[in-house]
Amino acid sequence: MLNLAFRCLSLAVMLIAVPVHAANVLRFPRESVGSISICPEKSAVYGEASFNKSASNRWQVLGPAAGDVEIPEGSVVRLEISNVQANNLDWLSELPHDRITDVRTKNFSLGDDGFRQLTRFTSLRHLSVTNGGLTSEIASDLPRLSQLQYLWLGSNEQLTDDAMAAIAALPNLHSIGLDHTGVTDAGLETLSRSSSLRAIHAGFTQVTDSGIANLASLGNLRTLNLYAGDPEFRGDAPHPSITDVGLAQLKQFPNLEELDVTGSEITGSGLERLALDCPKLRRLVVSHCGLSPDELRHIGLFKQLEQFRCYGTALEDSVVKQFGALTNLRQLAGELQVSNEGIEALSALPNLEEMVISGKCDDSCMASVAAMPCLRDLTVAHTRITNAGFALLADNTKLEHVQIIGNRITTRCIDTLATMPNLRRLGLMAVKPRNGGEPAWKNLESLTPSLSELWLMGCPSLEESDFAKLAQFRDLKTLRIEGGRAITDEHVKHLKSLNKLDYLQLTSTVITDEGVIEIMALPALRRLRINCLATEEGLEALARAPSIRYVTIGSPNLTDEIVQRVHDRHPQVTTMRRTESSPPSLPLSRAKNNTDRFWRIGTEKERVKLNALEGAMAPKLTVTDWLNSDHPLDLAELQGRVVMIKFWGTWCGPCRRQMPNVRGLHEKYAERGLVIVGLHSTKAAERASEYIEANDLSWAIGLDDKGQTATEYAVPHWPSFYLVDRNGVLRIANPSMDDLEAAVVALLNE
Numbered sequence: 001m002l003n004l005a006f007r008c009l010s011l012a013v014m015l016i017a018v019p020v021h022a023a024n025v026l027r028f029p030r031e032s033v034g035s036i037s038i039c040p041e042k043s044a045v046y047g048e049a050s051f052n053k054s055a056s057n058r059w060q061v062l063g064p065a066a067g068d069v070e071i072p073e074g075s076v077v078r079l080e081i082s083n084v085q086a087n088n089l090d091w092l093s094e095l096p097h098d099r100i101t102d103v104r105t106k107n108f109s110l111g112d113d114g115f116r117q118l119t120r121f122t123s124l125r126h127l128s129v130t131n132g133g134l135t136s137e138i139a140s141d142l143p144r145l146s147q148l149q150y151l152w153l154g155s156n157e158q159l160t161d162d163a164m165a166a167i168a169a170l171p172n173l174h175s176i177g178l179d180h181t182g183v184t185d186a187g188l189e190t191l192s193r194s195s196s197l198r199a200i201h202a203g204f205t206q207v208t209d210s211g212i213a214n215l216a217s218l219g220n221l222r223t224l225n226l227y228a229g230d231p232e233f234r235g236d237a238p239h240p241s242i243t244d245v246g247l248a249q250l251k252q253f254p255n256l257e258e259l260d261v262t263g264s265e266i267t268g269s270g271l272e273r274l275a276l277d278c279p280k281l282r283r284l285v286v287s288h289c290g291l292s293p294d295e296l297r298h299i300g301l302f303k304q305l306e307q308f309r310c311y312g313t314a315l316e317d318s319v320v321k322q323f324g325a326l327t328n329l330r331q332l333a334g335e336l337q338v339s340n341e342g343i344e345a346l347s348a349l350p351n352l353e354e355m356v357i358s359g360k361c362d363d364s365c366m367a368s369v370a371a372m373p374c375l376r377d378l379t380v381a382h383t384r385i386t387n388a389g390f391a392l393l394a395d396n397t398k399l400e401h402v403q404i405i406g407n408r409i410t411t412r413c414i415d416t417l418a419t420m421p422n423l424r425r426l427g428l429m430a431v432k433p434r435n436g437g438e439p440a441w442k443n444l445e446s447l448t449p450s451l452s453e454l455w456l457m458g459c460p461s462l463e464e465s466d467f468a469k470l471a472q473f474r475d476l477k478t479l480r481i482e483g484g485r486a487i488t489d490e491h492v493k494h495l496k497s498l499n500k501l502d503y504l505q506l507t508s509t510v511i512t513d514e515g516v517i518e519i520m521a522l523p524a525l526r527r528l529r530i531n532c533l534a535t536e537e538g539l540e541a542l543a544r545a546p547s548i549r550y551v552t553i554g555s556p557n558l559t560d561e562i563v564q565r566v567h568d569r570h571p572q573v574t575t576m577r578r579t580e581s582s583p584p585s586l587p588l589s590r591a592k593n594n595t596d597r598f599w600r601i602g603t604e605k606e607r608v609k610l611n612a613l614e615g616a617m618a619p620k621l622t623v624t625d626w627l628n629s630d631h632p633l634d635l636a637e638l639q640g641r642v643v644m645i646k647f648w649g650t651w652c653g654p655c656r657r658q659m660p661n662v663r664g665l666h667e668k669y670a671e672r673g674l675v676i677v678g679l680h681s682t683k684a685a686e687r688a689s690e691y692i693e694a695n696d697l698s699w700a701i702g703l704d705d706k707g708q709t710a711t712e713y714a715v716p717h718w719p720s721f722y723l724v725d726r727n728g729v730l731r732i733a734n735p736s737m738d739d740l741e742a743a744v745v746a747l748l749n750e
Helices: 001-020 047-051 090-094 109-118 134-140 161-168 183-193 209-214 245-253 268-277 295-301 340-344 363-371 387-393 415-416 462-472 489-495 513-520 534-544 560-569 608-613 653-672 684-693 707-713 740-748
Strands: 025-027 034-040 058-063 068-070 076-081 101-108 126-130 150-152 175-177 199-201 223-225 258-260 283-285 307-314 332-335 355-357 377-381 403-406 427-431 453-457 478-482 505-506 525-530 550-554 575-579 589-591 597-601 626-628 640-647 675-679 699-702 718-722 730-732
Touching: 025 245, 090 109, 109 126, 109 134, 134 161, 161 183, 183 209, 209 245, 245 268, 268 295, 295 307, 340 363, 363 387, 387 415, 462 489, 489 513, 513 534, 534 550, 534 560, 560 575, 608 730, 626 684, 640 653, 653 675, 653 740, 684 699, 718 740
Parallel strands: 076 101, 101 126, 126 150, 150 175, 175 199, 199 223, 223 258, 258 283, 283 307, 307 332, 332 355, 355 377, 377 403, 403 427, 427 453, 453 478, 478 505, 505 525, 525 550, 550 575, 640 675, 675 699
Antiparallel strands: 025 068, 034 058, 034 076, 589 597, 626 699, 640 718, 718 730
16 A cells, blocks of 8 residues: 555646746747757857857757747757747747747848737847847837847838947847947947947948947947948948048057958058057958058058958958968958968968968969968969869868869869868869869769858769769768759658758759649758749748748749739748749740750740751751851761851850850860851851851851751840751750750760
8 A cells, every 4th residue: 555655646746847847948839930949058158259250150040930849958948939920920929038048030021010020029138139120219129138148129210229228228238239320329329338248330320430439339349340331342332331440449448359341441540550559460352452462561550460351352362461460360251362482471370270262372372372371261263273283282171161263173182072072062163074084073072072052053964873972972961063053852852851851942944833842851950042933832842841941942933923812821931032044044945845954045835837847857047157167067968977056246245254165175076076156147247257267166157148958947136056966856945054055976876
């Protein structure tokens, strides 16, 4: 009996304990209102420190804010609210006021009433409301947020100086974000009454030199961001107007560590004085400030500088040679137009971790780059460096991020990248194919499988087999492929094993609803940017993906109304918008008879005449005057060879840009039986001879002076290409440029 009583008592205790666990359950509406992230309470940081990488990585997405969400013991909560419930936040009253420490909303009209409901979370340490339709009326609700450390109110243009007194009164506020608001110098004077503020972000406001002077009493100010943007592009938008006079006022803040005055009008003298007045500056941004290279030499005086950013003025050898005293410098970003001597000077900086180089440097400088003891992040843009120089980085164990833009480097650099065991992020932009006719991405699979970010832009096209290689990168979180061959449904099927993929961007595709459904199956995908051929049905399927939150999509089959309709049906998707970009640069379709796998330019409706030409004998070339040929060409005489006919004109920019590619095909395949025939348009035919001579074009070109041949071939635009097989049959009328070479090879192999 005693044992039985003991068991009953134990059971009763267990039943009583159930509500204790219920306290760790947050109750949301059945349909998601956003997402929940968690962080161990002891690891959470707020204020200005919350924006560094290590702090951000401590937060883990738990899932959608829908239904009952159980929060692990010892965790704090971040709530990101989507726009769907913007007009009804009554569900907030169901949440405990002391359980959520971080709330973020973005790009929907929360309004002052919505903001009032958010302030019931009296435990908030971080609150970010971007573009929320707020006014200065929120001042009456701010006192409830006595524990707040970081407050971001950017892009709320109706928020003015009237709210600054309430913000200044918040006892624990470290950082305030006021970008794109109506705050002026008077508002900054009010903020200076704060006893706790350490960071002020007031970019794209009407702050002037006087505003800096008004902050005089903020002796503990550590960060000041007065970003004004590039003067060439900001137009009439409000922006800070800071000069050397304003920089001189910064002497009031001897502990200032971070300063951004992008777009201001300062001089070298102002920089020199700033170095003396603010000796603790660790981060400095002076992009688009009108400084000359000679004036930038004063940067060498900032002895504690860790991060320096300057775009709009070239950082030449004479500048970087003054950096010898910057032994703490970790990040250097800007237009680094240096020679090998400049790179050698930078290699002496013992802590440099990130660097962007461009300019006159060549292969010789790469030995200095390889010797940098801490270099983790390297961008090489438009230099004279070739594969041989890049190969000097082989077996580098420090590099984690490499980005190559242009240069004389080809995709053979994959061989070098494959030797870097710690490579995590890779970007290749406008990198050319390898030589010798080998596949452009021959060794793609040799890259470290722990790659987390891959960006290919304007590079040689990926074949389906190359997409199969991408499947090995199981740690991939970001994949961006822009330009190149139009990606198909078959391509994206190979991505299904990328279980960690968070961001996918595909800008040149002919993906249909079938491919969209394949993308939907990616379990961790939150952000998608895609140009495709999806319909409303495909978009609907995509929106049902459990993890998807941000969608930007372009398709000729979608309108703003359709996108909004789908968005309204799926409240868990934070942002869904349509882009105007068409899937590829021109609409594409398959061959009418499915006899080959190559894409054609134009929809099926647009290609009625072109499709009718395919499979029949090629029309006669009705040309009265031939250049580069001592007799009129007849397609019958060319049987036994593959003929590529190009309709072009000297007046046509795309025609001229394609000439190097045409020349390359001629040089590569003439011996195998390829004959190129050019047909110049009626327009500007008198200039053709001069252009041909100046550009050393060696193939026959006919002047279609009456446009009769163009009519027979139903030419839709210039340039247009037609491929005729060895039997004189017109096989492919106007193929996609991505498929042109492959189609030529296929006909040559028959």
